[in-house]
Structures are given as C-alpha cells and as structure tokens.
Amino acid sequence: MDKKQILEKFSQLVSIESVSTDSKRHKEILKAAEFIRKELIQLGCQVNLYQKDNCPPLIIGKYRPSFAPPSPKWLRRPSKATEGKAIGVYAHYDVQPEDPITKWKTPPFKLTVKNGKIYGRGTADDKGHLIQVLTSIKRLIEVDKLDNNIVCIFEGEEEISSKNFEELIKKDPSLKNIDAFYVVDMGMKAKNIPQIFYGLRGVIGFELKIKTSEIDLHSGVFGNRVLNPAQLAAELMSKMVDGQTHEIKIPGFYDDVKKTSKEEIELLLKSNSTLVSKVYPALDINGVVSGYTGEGFKTIIPAEALVKFSIRLVPHQDHKKIEKLVEKFVKNNLPKEVEYEFREPTGSNAFYTDFKNPFAQKTAEVFEDVFKNETLFNRSGGSVAAAEILQRVFEKPVILIGFSLPDDNIHAPNENFDEEMFWKGIVAIEKIFAQ
Ligand SMILES: [Zn+2]
Incomplete structure (x- = not known):
C-alpha cells in the first residue's frame, strides 16, 4: 500500500x-x-x-x-x-x-x-x-x-x-x-x-439550581427581607473552594487521593513542570446564571440561580463517593428553608x-x-x-x-x-x- x-x-x-x-x-x-x-x-x-x-x-x-x-x-x-x-x-x-x-x-x-x-x-x-x-x-x-x-x-x-x-x-x-x-x-x-x-484525571459535572421564590421580586420592597439565590450561590461556592489557593474545602474530599512518589514526580518533571494540573484534583465553576443580565438595570431579587461546576478527580478518588460528599456539603451549607435541585451528576474516575x-x-x-x-x-x-x-x-x-x-x-x-x-x-x- x-x-x-x-x-x-x-x-x-x-x-x-x-x-x-x-x-x-x-x-x-x-x-x-x-x-x-x-x-x-x-x-x-x-x-x-x-x-x-x-x-x-x-x-x-x-x-x-x-x-x-x-x-x-x-x-x-x-x-x-x-x-x-x-x-x-x-x-x-x-x-x-x-x-x-x-x-x-x-x-x-x-x-x-x-x-x-x-x-x-x-x-x-x-x-x-x-x-x-x-x-x-x-x-x-x-x-x-x-x-x-x-x-x-x-x-x-x-x-x-x-x-x-x-x-x-x-x-x-x-x-x-x-x-x-x-x-x-x-x-x-x-x-x-x-x-x-x-x-x-476523571471528571464530574454538577448542576445546582437554587430557588428562593416563584418570581423575581422588587429589591426596594423586598431587599433585606428575603434570601437572594445569586448571593447564596456565591457564598456556597466560595465556601466550597478557596479561590486563591484552589484548595477544595469539602470535608473528606482529599481522603483517598493517591500519593505521588518521589520517583514519579521526577519522571513527570522531565516532561512538564506544571505538575499541579496532573496530580491534584481541581474544582471549577463552569457557568453561573441568575437574574437580569441585559442592558442597563433591573432592580430585582432573582427567583433562581443556576451554577454549573466540575471537579477533576485524580487516581483513587471514587466519583460516586465525591458526588455524595458534594451533595452533603450543599445540604449543610444552604439555609434550611431554601429549595434547591441537584441534577444527577455525570462522572468518571x-x-x-x-x-x-x-x-x-x-x-x-x-x-x-x-x-x-x-x-x-x-x-x-x-x-x-x-x-x-x-x-x-x-x-x-x-x-x-x-x-x-x-x-x-x-x-x-x-x-x-x-x-x-x-x-x-x-x-x-x-x-x-x-x-
Ligand atoms: Zn479523541
């Protein structure tokens, strides 16, 4: 041929x-x-x-x-x-x-x-x-x-x-x-x-919807009185991951992470110096949608907020176990009265x-x-x-x-x-x- x-x-x-x-x-x-x-x-x-x-x-x-x-x-x-x-x-x-x-x-x-x-x-x-x-x-x-x-x-x-x-x-x-x-x-x-x-690395994709009312509310009338889902989403995500150190704050998250031997680190350094993106997990917000994003202002308290985020997993972490830890974290860190919905995450190890x-x-x-x-x-x-x-x-x-x-x-x-x-x-x- x-x-x-x-x-x-x-x-x-x-x-x-x-x-x-x-x-x-x-x-x-x-x-x-x-x-x-x-x-x-x-x-x-x-x-x-x-x-x-x-x-x-x-x-x-x-x-x-x-x-x-x-x-x-x-x-x-x-x-x-x-x-x-x-x-x-x-x-x-x-x-x-x-x-x-x-x-x-x-x-x-x-x-x-x-x-x-x-x-x-x-x-x-x-x-x-x-x-x-x-x-x-x-x-x-x-x-x-x-x-x-x-x-x-x-x-x-x-x-x-x-x-x-x-x-x-x-x-x-x-x-x-x-x-x-x-x-x-x-x-x-x-x-x-x-x-x-x-x-x-493995990956899990999450989609979280936080809902605080049926319709958007007037911020002059309801401000200070009701929960704001966009604010809640921001607070929740900042508790979940430290934006500066990138450390993931979910309890138990790092428990199973495979340790990298000295020999392996040396091997990896030969090929690339950005070790951190290969041997550590990462959590990233992929998209946030809430309230009014058009031209000018609309003084509302949004009814809902949607956050999409993903976690890159490293060897020995089990995606099902991590999914449960994330769900538990969300439940424990949102006010009790808030309605939220987790779409079934899709993950791979x-x-x-x-x-x-x-x-x-x-x-x-x-x-x-x-x-x-x-x-x-x-x-x-x-x-x-x-x-x-x-x-x-x-x-x-x-x-x-x-x-x-x-x-x-x-x-x-x-x-x-x-x-x-x-x-x-x-x-x-x-x-x-x-x-
Ligand atoms: Zn391909």
Missing part, C-alpha cells in the same frame, strides 16, 4: 461528517461505521458492531494470525513456539462539530495536505490515528510479520462522553483475553519527542496504570527507535473515559499513545496532523503490533 492510497483512505474517512453530538448527522455516523467495517473485513478481520438503542455503533474487529488453526473462537493463541499476544487497540471515529466554519482556511471535511500538515476535521482526533492503525495491520500482513492477535476497538461516541462504552464493551466476553490495550488518542510532546500517558509495566517499557523503546529521542512518561490533566473503563473492566495494562502535535487544533478550526509524524507513527504502531 503506497502513501497515495493511504491518504486516499484517510480522505474518504475525513469526508464523512461523523459529528456525534449532531443528531441530524446520525446517518454520517452510520456511514463512517460502515466504511470502517468494510476496511476491517478487507484486512481479514472478524467484525462485530454493537449498539444500544440507536447509539453510534462500537466496532470490534479481530485479526487472528494466518497460521493459527481455523476456529470459531477468536483470540485463540497461535500454537507456535513464539506464542502470539492479543493486543487491543482503541481509537474513535466520531468528531467534534466544525464550527465556527468561517475560521477554517480549508474545507473542514475535505482532507487537504499543505505545508507538511494534513488538514481536516478529525485528522488528529482521532481519524488519523484510526487510519494509522488500519495501515499498520495491512502492512504487517503484506510482509507476513503479524504473529499477534490484534483487536480493534473503534468507538463512535467518544466526543459525547462514551456513555454506552462500558455496556457495549462487555458484550464481547473474548476481550478478556487481551494482554494489553493501546488507546491511540493522545499526542506527542513535540515533533519527534514521543510520550506515553499512564494517567488521566481517573485512570492510572503502572508506568513500569512491560508493555509501556517496550513501547518506550519502540518510540525511541523510531523518533530517535527519549520517550517521556506523562499524566494528562484531561480525561478519556474509554481508558478508565478498559482498565477497570479488564484489569490489563492500558497504554495511551498518539502522534499528533500540540498545535494540532483538536476540537478547533484548522485541525491538522503533521505529515511526518503521521508516517512515522505508522512505523511505530507496526513495531508495537509486531512485538
């Missing part, structure tokens, strides 16, 4: 507008799934699509080495002296919306190669990685070097918080035979500087894997070989739900890798994948699959 053919496939996938958050484009999601299904079948994979209701399908494609005896049971280990492993590889085929479209210099759904960059929505997040995975498998098959079982796990609702992923992944019991999972949805530290992520596991160490060697630079080990302040779910459900090492660069504009206009890193990434994945 030459470069032109690979870019042609990549271009076809990018041209499908698989924006998962846009229900009007659900057909495009199905079209992308069908495109990938066909590609996997062409590689000789056994493919299954799993869906709940009408959700974007989870695609599972299993490649079994050609020398393995024919068997209806996939993932049977080849009976060769060099026993093959089963390697799981995750990527997602849904993308973020393209707006604001006027900021794009090239059409978002038309793959455009320019000045060493491959432009288009989803090129870096995450269709480029998905194409790299498919290409690596194909190339290894062509030269008869693929002795391992490869299980592709391609999700279609990563950008809408992977809400069905856990349920769908459990529908295939053979996945428990996988030795290690690679989540290919991350980026490099810089051009030719590879990194492996072994930790991610942090992800953490031992960076010393042999798969991670071997991958670091592969990267050094391909990119000619030391591999950094890193933790991200962000969250990838699938990584935490794969690890919790299957209890195997999960290694987060990727080849996009920090200026790849993911989720933004002019998203791109560096051409050189795209081709080198394919070589790296080949080496991982052939290990």
Whole structure:
C-alpha cells in the first residue's frame, strides 16, 4: 500500500461528517461505521458492531494470525513456539462539530495536505490515528510479520462522553483475553519527542439550581427581607473552594487521593513542570446564571440561580463517593428553608496504570527507535473515559499513545496532523503490533 492510497483512505474517512453530538448527522455516523467495517473485513478481520438503542455503533474487529488453526473462537493463541499476544487497540471515529466554519482556511471535511500538515476535521482526533492503525495491520500482513492477535476497538461516541462504552464493551466476553490495550488518542510532546500517558484525571459535572421564590421580586420592597439565590450561590461556592489557593474545602474530599512518589514526580518533571494540573484534583465553576443580565438595570431579587461546576478527580478518588460528599456539603451549607435541585451528576474516575509495566517499557523503546529521542512518561490533566473503563473492566495494562502535535487544533478550526509524524507513527504502531 503506497502513501497515495493511504491518504486516499484517510480522505474518504475525513469526508464523512461523523459529528456525534449532531443528531441530524446520525446517518454520517452510520456511514463512517460502515466504511470502517468494510476496511476491517478487507484486512481479514472478524467484525462485530454493537449498539444500544440507536447509539453510534462500537466496532470490534479481530485479526487472528494466518497460521493459527481455523476456529470459531477468536483470540485463540497461535500454537507456535513464539506464542502470539492479543493486543487491543482503541481509537474513535466520531468528531467534534466544525464550527465556527468561517475560521477554517480549508474545507473542514475535505482532507487537504499543505505545508507538511494534513488538514481536516478529525485528522488528529482521532481519524488519523484510526487510519494509522488500519495501515499498520495491512502492512504487517503484506510482509507476513503479524504473529499477534490484534483487536480493534473503534468507538463512535467518544466526543459525547462514551456513555454506552462500558455496556457495549462487555458484550464481547473474548476481550478478556487481551494482554494489553493501546488507546491511540493522545499526542506527542513535540515533533519527534514521543510520550506515553499512564494517567488521566476523571471528571464530574454538577448542576445546582437554587430557588428562593416563584418570581423575581422588587429589591426596594423586598431587599433585606428575603434570601437572594445569586448571593447564596456565591457564598456556597466560595465556601466550597478557596479561590486563591484552589484548595477544595469539602470535608473528606482529599481522603483517598493517591500519593505521588518521589520517583514519579521526577519522571513527570522531565516532561512538564506544571505538575499541579496532573496530580491534584481541581474544582471549577463552569457557568453561573441568575437574574437580569441585559442592558442597563433591573432592580430585582432573582427567583433562581443556576451554577454549573466540575471537579477533576485524580487516581483513587471514587466519583460516586465525591458526588455524595458534594451533595452533603450543599445540604449543610444552604439555609434550611431554601429549595434547591441537584441534577444527577455525570462522572468518571481517573485512570492510572503502572508506568513500569512491560508493555509501556517496550513501547518506550519502540518510540525511541523510531523518533530517535527519549520517550517521556506523562499524566494528562484531561480525561478519556474509554481508558478508565478498559482498565477497570479488564484489569490489563492500558497504554495511551498518539502522534499528533500540540498545535494540532483538536476540537478547533484548522485541525491538522503533521505529515511526518503521521508516517512515522505508522512505523511505530507496526513495531508495537509486531512485538
Ligand atoms: Zn479523541
């Protein structure tokens, strides 16, 4: 398969507008799934699509080495002296919306190669990685070097918080035979500087509505006499987190936080000095709505206030437990007579894997070989739900890798994948699959 053919496939996938958050484009999601299904079948994979209701399908494609005896049971280990492993590889085929479209210099759904960059929505997040995975498998098959079982796990609702992923992944019991999972949805530290992520923060989103009356009240008549929900919200939030030190004041909040060893801190400092955004939790107000915000003045006491806030969690904190602590804190810190409503929070735990596991160490060697630079080990302040779910459900090492660069504009206009890193990434994945 030459470069032109690979870019042609990549271009076809990018041209499908698989924006998962846009229900009007659900057909495009199905079209992308069908495109990938066909590609996997062409590689000789056994493919299954799993869906709940009408959700974007989870695609599972299993490649079994050609020398393995024919068997209806996939993932049977080849009976060769060099026993093959089963390697799981995750990527997602849904993308973020393209707006604001006027900021794009090239059409978002038309793959455009320019000045060493491959432009288009989803090129870096995450269709480029998905194409790299498919290409690596194909190339290894062509030269008869693929002795391992490869299980592709391609999700279609990563950008809408992977809400069905856990349920769908459990529908295939053979996945428990996988030795290690690679989540290919991350980026490099810089051009030719590879990194492996072994930790991610979890996240919980909260929505709190405080209500003190049925309608807005006249501040001249009712001022000093009634509670003001905007004031209550401000007081509550300032009790919950210290705006200067960022310390979270909820009792018990830090009880389970994983301690970071000296060795790990040294490792992390090599890759980035902003440790604080990776190893500590954070609470942030994301939005506040209350009262009159139009032009001029309206002298009222608002009837309601709405606060949206989120907590980033670190390893060993349990999102369900933290949710309960937050709810208790709100109950104890609002006046008894005040009505409030908590929308069921949506949360995910942090992800953490031992960076010393042999798969991670071997991958670091592969990267050094391909990119000619030391591999950094890193933790991200962000969250990838699938990584935490794969690890919790299957209890195997999960290694987060990727080849996009920090200026790849993911989720933004002019998203791109560096051409050189795209081709080198394919070589790296080949080496991982052939290990
Ligand atoms: Zn992604």
